[in-house]
Amino acid sequence: MMTRFFKIIYSNKLFCLLMMIAQLSVLLLLSAWLGDYSKYFYTFMNFLSAVLIIYEINREEEPGFKLTWVMLIAIIPIFGTLLYIFLHYNRASKKIAVHSDEIRGRTLKYTKQETDVLQKFSETYQEDIGISKYIYDYSGFPVYKNSSAEYFSLGDQMFIDLKDELRKAEKFIFIEMFIINLNGRMWPEILEILKEKAKEGVEVRLMYDGMGCMSLLPNDYDDTIRKFGINCRVFAPIVPFFSTYQNNRDHRKIILIDGKTVYTGGVNFADEYINERERFGHWKDNAIKITGDAVSGYTSMFLQMWNTSINKVKEDNYDKYINSVSDGDFKEGDGYIIPFADSPLKKDRFGETMYINNLNLAKDYVHIMTPYLVLGTNMMQALKFAAKRGVDVKIILPHIPDKPYAFWLAGTYYRELLGAGVKIYEYTPGFVHSKMSISDDKRAIIGTINHDYRSLYLHYECAAYLVDVPQIKDMESDFVHTLSLCEEVTEDTIKNRSLVTRILGRVIRLIAPLL
Numbered sequence: 001m002m003t004r005f006f007k008i009i010y011s012n013k014l015f016c017l018l019m020m021i022a023q024l025s026v027l028l029l030l031s032a033w034l035g036d037y038s039k040y041f042y043t044f045m046n047f048l049s050a051v052l053i054i055y056e057i058n059r060e061e062e063p064g065f066k067l068t069w070v071m072l073i074a075i076i077p078i079f080g081t082l083l084y085i086f087l088h089y090n091r092a093s094k095k096i097a098v099h100s101d102e103i104r105g106r107t108l109k110y111t112k113q114e115t116d117v118l119q120k121f122s123e124t125y126q127e128d129i130g131i132s133k134y135i136y137d138y139s140g141f142p143v144y145k146n147s148s149a150e151y152f153s154l155g156d157q158m159f160i161d162l163k164d165e166l167r168k169a170e171k172f173i174f175i176e177m178f179i180i181n182l183n184g185r186m187w188p189e190i191l192e193i194l195k196e197k198a199k200e201g202v203e204v205r206l207m208y209d210g211m212g213c214m215s216l217l218p219n220d221y222d223d224t225i226r227k228f229g230i231n232c233r234v235f236a237p238i239v240p241f242f243s244t245y246q247n248n249r250d251h252r253k254i255i256l257i258d259g260k261t262v263y264t265g266g267v268n269f270a271d272e273y274i275n276e277r278e279r280f281g282h283w284k285d286n287a288i289k290i291t292g293d294a295v296s297g298y299t300s301m302f303l304q305m306w307n308t309s310i311n312k313v314k315e316d317n318y319d320k321y322i323n324s325v326s327d328g329d330f331k332e333g334d335g336y337i338i339p340f341a342d343s344p345l346k347k348d349r350f351g352e353t354m355y356i357n358n359l360n361l362a363k364d365y366v367h368i369m370t371p372y373l374v375l376g377t378n379m380m381q382a383l384k385f386a387a388k389r390g391v392d393v394k395i396i397l398p399h400i401p402d403k404p405y406a407f408w409l410a411g412t413y414y415r416e417l418l419g420a421g422v423k424i425y426e427y428t429p430g431f432v433h434s435k436m437s438i439s440d441d442k443r444a445i446i447g448t449i450n451h452d453y454r455s456l457y458l459h460y461e462c463a464a465y466l467v468d469v470p471q472i473k474d475m476e477s478d479f480v481h482t483l484s485l486c487e488e489v490t491e492d493t494i495k496n497r498s499l500v501t502r503i504l505g506r507v508i509r510l511i512a513p514l515l
Contacts, residue, residue, distance in 0.1 A: 045077055045078050045081060046077055048081055049073050049074070049077040049078075049080065049081045052069075052073055052081055052084055052085075053070050053073055053074065056069050056070055056073075056084075057070065060347060062376045062377065062378070062453075062457060062513070063376070063377045064376045064377065064453065064512065064513045065453075065457070065513045067510075068510065068511055068512070068513045068514055069084060071510060072084075072511075087247075096308065096345065097345040099308055100304070100308045100343070100345060103304050103307045103308050103315070104140060104304055106315070106318070107140070107300045107303065107304055107318055107322075108140050110296065110300055110318055110322040111140055111141055111142055111296060111297055111300050111322075112142065113136055113142035113143065114142070114145075117142075117143055117144070117145045117336075118132075118142070118143055120145070121143045121145075121336055121467075124468075125336070125467055125468070127361055128361075128443075128467055131353075131354070131357050131465075132338060134353070135338055135340050135350065135354075135465070138346075138348050138350075139340050139341060139348070139350055140300075141297045141300075141301075141338060141339050141340050141341070142297070142338070143336050143337075143338050144292070144293045144294035144296075144297065144336065144337045144338065144339070145293065145334075145336060146292050146293040146334075147290060147291065147292030147293050147294035147295070147334065147336075147337045148290070148291050148292055148334050149288055149289065149290050149291075149334075149337065149464075149466065149469050149470075149471045150288065150289040150471065151286070151287075151288055151446075151471040151474040151475055151478070152265070152286060152287045152288070152289070153286055153474075153478040153481075154274075154275070154284070154285060154286070155266075155267040155273040155274045155275070155283065155285040155286075155287065156274045156275050158263065158265070158267055158274075158287040158289075159186060159267075159273075159274045161289065162190070162255065162263055163189065163190070163193060165257050165261055165263075165289075166190065166193045166194070166197065166257065167193060167197075168257070169197050169202050169257050169258055170202065170258055171202065171203065171258045171259070172202060172203040172204070172205070172256070172257075172258060172259070172321065173194065173197060173202060173203070173204045173205070173255075173256065173257055173258075174205045174254070174255075174256040174299070174302045174303075174306075174321075175194075175204075175205065175206045175207070175254070175255050175256070176207045176208075176250065176252050176253065176254040176255075176302055176305060176306075177206070177207070177208045177209070177212075177253055177255075177268060177269055178208070178209045178212040178249070178250060178251050178252065178253060178268055178448075179208075179209075179212045179213060179216065179268035179269065179270055180208050180212075180213050180216060180217060180268070180269040180270070181216045181268075181269065181270035181271065182216060182217055182218075182221070183271075184270065184271035184276060184277060185271055185274075185276050186269055186270060186271050186273065186274055186276065187269040187270070190269060191228075194206070194228070194230055195228045195229075195230070198228055198229035198230050199229065203231070204229070204230040204231065205230070205231045205232070205233075205306065206225060206230055206231070206232045206233075207232070207233045207234070207235055207250070207305070207306060207309065208232075208234060208235065209234075209235045209236070209249050209250045209251070210234050210235060210236045210237040210238045210249075211236070211238055211249050212249060212250075212251075212268075213234075214238050216270070222234050233306065233309055235249075235250040235305070235309055236248070236249065236250070236309075247458055248344040248345070248458055248459065248460065249458070249459050249460070250305065250459070250460045251448050251454075251455060251459035251460060251461055252264075252301075252305070252341070252448050252460055252461055252462045253265060253266070253267060253268060253287075253448055253462075254298055254301065254302050254462060256295070256298060256299055256302055259295055259296070259299050259321055259322065259323045260291060260292075260295055260323070261289060261290070261291050261295060262289070262290050262291075262294075262295045262298040262299075263287055263288070263289050263290075264287065264288060264290075264298065264446075264447055264448065264462060264463070264464065265285070265286050265287030265288055265434075265435070265446060265447065265448070266285045266286060266287065266371075266433045266434055266435050266448065267285050267286075267287045273285055273433070279402070279431070280398070280400040280401065280402050280430050280431035281399075281400040281429050281430020281431060282429040282430035282431070283430060283431055283433060284369075284427055284429070284430065284431065284432045284433065284434060284482060285433040285434055286369070286434040286435075286436060286446065286475075286478065288446050288464060288471070290337060290339075290464065293323075294337040294338075294339055294464070295323070296322050296323055297338075297339030297340075298339055298462070299321055299322045299323075300318075300322055301339065301341050301462060303316055303318060303321060303322070304341075305460065334469065334470065335466060335467055335468035335469035335470065335472075336466075336467040336468065336469070337464055337465070337466055337467075337469060338464070338465040338467070339462070339463075339464050339465075340354065340462070340463060340464075340465060341460070341461065341462045342449065342456075342459075342460065342461040342462070342463075343460055344457060344458050344459065344460065349456055349457060351449040351455060351456050351461055351463065352376070352378060352379060352456045352457075354445055354463070354465060355379065355382075355437055355445065355449075355451070356378060356379065356382040358437045358439050358443055358444075358445055359382045359383060359385070359386040359391075359393070359437075359439075360382065360385075360386070361439065361443065362386055362391045362439040362440055362443075363391065363440055364391065364392065364439075364440045364441075365391060365392035365393070365394070365438075365439065365440060366386055366391055366392070366393050366394075366437060366438070366439045367392075367394050367396075367437070367438045367439075367476065367479045368393075368394065368395045368396070368436070368437045368438075368451070369395075369396045369432055369434040369435065369436050369479065369482070370395065370396075370397065370432070370434075370435055370450055370451040370452075371397070371398055371402070371406075371431065371432055371433045371434075371435070371450055372397075372406050372409075372410065372450045372451060372452040372454075372455075373395065373397055373409075373410035373413055373451050373452065374406070374409055374410070374413075374451070374452035374453050374454075374512050374515075375413055375451065376453065376456070376457075379451065379456075380413070380416070380417075383395075383417060383420070383422055384416070384417065384420035384421075384422065387417075387420045387421035387422045388420055388421060392423075393421070393422045393423065394422075394423045394424075394425065394479075394483070395417075395422065395423070395424050395425070396425045396426075396427055396432055396479070396482055396483065396486055397410060397424065397425070397426050397427070397432060398426065398427055398430070398431040398432045398433075399426035399427050399428045399429075399430070399486075399487065400430050400431050401431065402431055404501075405504070405505075405508050405515075406452075408501045408502070408504050408505035408508060409505050409508050409509055409512055410505075411494065411497060411501070411502065411505050412502075412505040412506055412509050414489055414493075414494050415491070415494055418489070418490075418491065418494075423488065424488070424489040425483060425486035425487065425488050425489065426486055426487050426489060427482060427485060427486050428485060428486060428487050429485055432482075435447060435448060435449055435450055435451075435455075435463075436475060436479075438472060438475050438476050438479060441472060441473060441476060442467065442468055442472065443465070443466065443467055443472070444465075444466045444469070444472045444475055445463050445464070445465055445466070446463060446464055446466070446475065447461065447462050447463025447464055448461050448462055448463065449461045449462075449463050453512060453513045453515070454515070457513070
């Protein structure tokens with residue numbers, strides 16, 4: 001017990017936390033001191049607050065962010081103004097954005113749209129031409145044919161398949177992960193395979209998020225991994241300073257094998273994701289394995305992030321890793337796959353746009369699974385509009401949440417959605433971590449993107465847009481089965497919730513974009 005106590009006391013994590021608290025305290029004290037210092041200064045700060053409010057209102061931004069910042073600056077002028085400037089003036093993020101665009105520009109030639117594929121796609125799926133053009137023109141990912149998919153309705157299933165595929169690796173294994181838990185079964189078993197593969201000469205790379213793993217891995221864990229012959233990087237290691245850059249986390253989950261196979265979805269490397277450890281009841285997650293040409297999009301995605309995370313280091317030879325055409329026995333009926341990535345450094349919000357597009361094109365139904373429901377104006381309107389024009393819109397959420405405040409916050413949207421005809425269900429056996437949107441047995445989105453501000457605006461994310469891929473029916477079957485284990489939310493459900501939690505949810509909603 002004492003050993004653990006001293007580890008915490010002397011850890012970098014505690015130092016970072018204390019430094020951030022100190023910065024916040026300085027801002028509060030500074031705002032209080034300056035407020036009393038001079039009526040002239042107070043007048044100047046009020047003027048500056050007004051300027052920032054006008055600037056924020058006219059920014060190209062989701063209205064929820066505008067409302068939160070305007071409220072904060074108006075109610076607490078000095079503190080709100082200082083905090084706004086402190087968080088928004090970030091030259092580092094601008095440099096990263098420029099560097100990221102340069103890297104992306106150099107990988108575009110490896111993800112060129114094949115004319116014959118686009119022509120066949122356009123002939124059959126005219127409604128999807130616009131969204132495919134948008135993704136290609138602004139994100140750089142084309143429509144892929146010659147690809148197949150396998151759907152996993154639980155992390156447990158994916159884990160078994162993943163280990164088999166990792167053992168088959170001959171050239172390289174690239175992993176990008178948000179959460180890795182050192183303890184338990186899942187990561188240790190995967191690590192043993194990676195170590196063995198590295199000994200065999202397979203190139204192994206691992207990149208994990210500094211925030212996602214902050215409390216789960218030692219500070220020098222990347223050095224430990226390198227000793228096994230595995231190239232390892234930490235995305236945005238936590239430093240003891242507030243900034244928007246620190247708020248932009250790599251939430252993606254990408255596991256690439258030889259440029260031929262990729263896994264993505266909601267599953268991180270921790271035992272709760274495979275139900276080896278119970279945290280919030282049964283953990284309902286999902287994932288997809290893609291083989292074929294579409295894997296090139298994910299290889300490009302990974303290498304873009306890998307090379308963006310470093311400075312003044314020799315860039316990768318992309319020819320070595322990105323296959324233009326994959327081998328395999330693919331059928332005409334395997335459908336089309338469009339990989340896409342989302343970045344907080346871009347004005348275009350690809351995740352939100354794709355979810356809204358799925359709602360707008362639906363004629364029969366849209367079925368959604370998400371762990372969180374924190375909706376901006378655009379998403380709320382799209383959900384309501386789909387339901388009001390007769391589309392069967394169903395949303396499955398957790399009944400046992402991992403974060404109480406997120407559960408209270410989701411509840412604040414229930415009455416408005418129910419009033420529009422959207423049906424909401426809670427998964428009574430436990431926690432839903434799946435992220436997918438299915439429509440009309442024809443289209444689906446599956447990946448890492450939650451229906452909340454953090455995923456849609458602040459995180460790096462990835463997903464696949466599936467069109468007429470046979471596994472969409474597997475995804476819908478999984479949705480229907482999960483629905484049978486759920487409890488439908490009604491007006492009575494809302495009324496029976498604690499008044500305290502309903503009030504807390506409303507209060508938290510005011511600052512939801514900043515959480």
